[in-house]
Amino acid sequence: MDMRTDKINAEERERAFVSLRKPEVVEKQKLHVRYHVEDYDAEDRPRAFLKAFAAILKHSSYRMALDHFIRMSAKCSRCATTCQVYQATGDLKDIPCFRSELLLSVYRRHFTMGGLLRGRALGTGHLTDDKIQEMAESFWNCTACRRCSMECPSGIDHGLIAHLGRYILSEIGIAPRALVVSTREQLEGKSGNTSAIPVPALIDTLEFLEEDMLEEKNVAIKFPMDVEGANYVFFPAVSDFLMEAETLMGIAAVFAATGDSWTTGTGYFDGINYGLFYSDRILERVVKKIDAETRRLKGKQVLIGECGHASRSAKYFLPTYCGGKDAFPVINIMEYTYEVWKEGRLVLDPTIVTQKVAYHDPCNIARQRWIIDQPRELLRAFCPNYVEMTPMGENNICCGGGGGTVSIDEIRPYRTTIGGKLKADQIRKSGCEILVAPCANCKKQLRELVEDQKIDCEVVGLHDLIYKAIVFDDSLKVKEEQPQEVAEEE
Amino acid sequence: MEALLDFARGPLFRLSFAVMALGLLRILIFDLYGAIEAYRRAGDKTMPWNLVMRRSAQWLLPINRAFKNRPAYSLISILFHIGLLLVPIFLFAHIQLWHKVIGISWLSLPKVVADYLTILTIICAVALLIGRVFNHSSSFLSRKQDYLWPLLLSMPFATGYICANVGVSPSVYQLSMMAHVLSGEIAFILIPFTKIAHCVLMPFSQLISTLAWKFPPGTDEDVATTMNKKGAPV
Ligand code: SF4
Numbered sequence: 218m219d220m221r222t223d224k225i226n227a228e229e230r231e232r233a234f235v236s237l238r239k240p241e242v243v244e245k246q247k248l249h250v251r252y253h254v255e256d257y258d259a260e261d262r263p264r265a266f267l268k269a270f271a272a273i274l275k276h277s278s279y280r281m282a283l284d285h286f287i288r289m290s291a292k293c294s295r296c297a298t299t300c301q302v303y304q305a306t307g308d309l310k311d312i313p314c315f316r317s318e319l320l321l322s323v324y325r326r327h328f329t330m331g332g333l334l335r336g337r338a339l340g341t342g343h344l345t346d347d348k349i350q351e352m353a354e355s356f357w358n359c360t361a362c363r364r365c366s367m368e369c370p371s372g373i374d375h376g377l378i379a380h381l382g383r384y385i386l387s388e389i390g391i392a393p394r395a396l397v398v399s400t401r402e403q404l405e406g407k408s409g410n411t412s413a414i415p416v417p418a419l420i421d422t423l424e425f426l427e428e429d430m431l432e433e434k435n436v437a438i439k440f441p442m443d444v445e446g447a448n449y450v451f452f453p454a455v456s457d458f459l460m461e462a463e464t465l466m467g468i469a470a471v472f473a474a475t476g477d478s479w480t481t482g483t484g485y486f487d488g489i490n491y492g493l494f495y496s497d498r499i500l501e502r503v504v505k506k507i508d509a510e511t512r513r514l515k516g517k518q519v520l521i522g523e524c525g526h527a528s529r530s531a532k533y534f535l536p537t538y539c540g541g542k543d544a545f546p547v548i549n550i551m552e553y554t555y556e557v558w559k560e561g562r563l564v565l566d567p568t569i570v571t572q573k574v575a576y577h578d579p580c581n582i583a584r585q586r587w588i589i590d591q592p593r594e595l596l597r598a599f600c601p602n603y604v605e606m607t608p609m610g611e612n613n614i615c616c617g618g619g620g621g622t623v624s625i626d627e628i629r630p631y632r633t634t635i636g637g638k639l640k641a642d643q644i645r646k647s648g649c650e651i652l653v654a655p656c657a658n659c660k661k662q663l664r665e666l667v668e669d670q671k672i673d674c675e676v677v678g679l680h681d682l683i684y685k686a687i688v689f690d691d692s693l694k695v696k697e698e699q700p701q702e703v704a705e706e707e
Numbered sequence: 708m709e710a711l712l713d714f715a716r717g718p719l720f721r722l723s724f725a726v727m728a729l730g731l732l733r734i735l736i737f738d739l740y741g742a743i744e745a746y747r748r749a750g751d752k753t754m755p756w757n758l759v760m761r762r763s764a765q766w767l768l769p770i771n772r773a774f775k776n777r778p779a780y781s782l783i784s785i786l787f788h789i790g791l792l793l794v795p796i797f798l799f800a801h802i803q804l805w806h807k808v809i810g811i812s813w814l815s816l817p818k819v820v821a822d823y824l825t826i827l828t829i830i831c832a833v834a835l836l837i838g839r840v841f842n843h844s845s846s847f848l849s850r851k852q853d854y855l856w857p858l859l860l861s862m863p864f865a866t867g868y869i870c871a872n873v874g875v876s877p878s879v880y881q882l883s884m885m886a887h888v889l890s891g892e893i894a895f896i897l898i899p900f901t902k903i904a905h906c907v908l909m910p911f912s913q914l915i916s917t918l919a920w921k922f923p924p925g926t927d928e929d930v931a932t933t934m935n936k937k938g939a940p941v
Pocket residue numbers: 289290291292293294295296297313314368369370371372373848
């Protein structure tokens with residue numbers, strides 16, 4: 218059975234939809250959305266929208282899906298039962314099918330023969346500014362978790378439609394500023410990554426972590442840089458370098474234990490791809506950077522860190538944009554760790570992490586049944602107090618910050634009162650003290666969620682725990698431990 | 708009346724049936740052509756066939772998934788579809804007609820079964836309609852046609868039942884037969900142009916949704932060129 222949640226009350230609603238934008242800017246941009254948008258031309262928006270829509274249809278394959286969807290939609294509202302946004306707001310406009318209909322109706326009216334004829338005959342149904350306004354709001358209320366698509370008998374993928382809707386909007390300048398600014402830095406900035414980390418700072422950070430690890434584990438755990446011909450070229454969500462030291466140390470520790478070759482490239486080291494959230498054009502350009510860096514380093518495989526959308530955008534779109542079958546294979550760090558553990562090359566101590574631990578499935582790696590069991594098996598192996606949250610796996614409830622919404626700080630109240638409400642209930646119900654969320658986006662969202670919803674629970678990555686529990690072979694120890702000598706001296 | 712009925716059952720039937728068959732064929736061809744084109748352009752041609760098949764089967768034979776949410780609605784809808792498919796195709800009287808026209812026949816449903824199924828289908832249609840009116844999320848989404856379909860589709864069933872079972876005067880019989888034939892024909896003609904087209908498209912839904920994420924490479928350049936944005940900053 219699916220989970221249900223109480224509807225938000227009036228006060229929560231007010232908090233969730235608070236707008237932090239200055240009224241003058243809203244007035245100037247003629248756009249009442251909650252997120253900041255770059256300045257752009259607000260004149261004749263409908264025409265621009267249709268032009269962008271047409272250009273995208275011409276060069277993509279969306280038409281096939283749209284044609285199919287407009288014929289299939291049964292309006293049965295089954296999808297309403299699984300959308301965590303609708304469950305929380307109870308607002309009929311948040312029913313996934315209604316959200317999609319915003320765009321499908323534009324398609325029907327302006328891009329199908331029937332719609333054009335009917336429109337001409339009746340002179341109605343033109344795309345208006347209001348409708349664009351509604352789309353700009355609605356498509357960013359959706360976390361693109363695609364949970365609803367699992368529930369639609371007609372097979373309509375609302376995640377895809379919201380994705381396309383955002384793509385078209387972004388082409389006419391309507392996209393959250395937070396995402397655009399980061400992407401700009403990544404594609405055109407000096408640092409070349411979304412967190413604007415300069416290479417010297419990166420090297421400093423990693424050296425610092427290496428020292429820490431030496432002290433804590435008595436093992437020389439390295440972050441190899443620019444190693445040519447390594448097996449794995451590593452791309453974490455770049456924000457991990459600033460915020461998820463423990464996760465990174467866990468990953469490095471696993472490689473230290475196995476001795477496999479891996480490397481971070483100083484040319485490009487960012488797994489984040491906001492293109493997946495707002496523009497296929499950006500998606501393509503960012504994916505190509507990963508390909509280029511792996512090529513430069515003569516690496517064999519692309520290794521993505523703990524990040525859902527980074528993993529999905531690399532795994533599913535490297536073959537798309539960089540050579541199909543011949544593209545670099547992509548694996549997620551959890552797959553690697555699971556494999557080496559299976560092979561017996563990784564030893565984990567089951568007495569270290571004794572708290573109640575639960576696992577959160579990031580939508581981007583679980584919805585298509587890519588990675589579901591591996592992390593669970595690992596956790597069960599060394600966390601004696603592992604508990605399961607239901608629904609899980611491909612039916613998992615989204616953290617509430619999916620589809621890039623977590624990066625838009627000005628909608629945090631929305632995310633933690635509406636987007637993540639169902640998730641909060643689920644966490645509370647599981648009673649877990651540690652929630653493992655192997656995704657940079659999920660981690661950020663869930664931390665804000667437990668904070669705002671006052672749940673006593675720590676959110677960590679899988680490798681944070683592995684770092685704690687990992688047991689190194691004695692041969693790796695830097696200094697022999699000499700208990701007897703110490704005893705003798707005394 | 709007799710002549711009219713003959714006309715309705717003869718040329719008119721053939722016409723409406725042809726509109727339906729050709730209309731559905733056209734849609735199906737477009738749909739599959741679109742899918743093949745998309746596959747051809749896709750940069751990544753690997754398809755998760757297992758997942759696609761599994762998810763398609765899930766909805767074509769909704770045994771498990773359908774009942775997790777809205778179980779009553781699912782049950783009614785499934786029964787409705789069963790009646791909708793079985794009765795017209797496997798009714799003895801219809802098979803006889805086909806036999807007369809094209810010379811082939813097939814197994815028919817026993818009359819009692821057909822009768823009960825007919826009644827069940829009508830009840831389900833009414834229940835679906837009521838469900839749509841009173842479930843506020845469905846009624847919010849619904850268009851006019853969504854309400855009309857259960858009514859239109861139960862017409863041939865109700866009138867057919869009267870013709871087959873109720874002892875009515877010949878003129879009433881003829882009238883209901885006329886209504887039976889005409890309502891069936893209206894439905895036939897509308898099928899390809901409305902959401903009922905799902906009767907042929909349904910098996911491909913999961914395929915289309917999956918394929919839709921297989922983008923063609925080079926969209927960046929192409930879209931930028933068309934939009935006059937080539938080389939423009941992000
Ligand atoms: S489940 Fe599918 S067909 Fe039903 S209302 Fe939602 S999108 Fe439409």
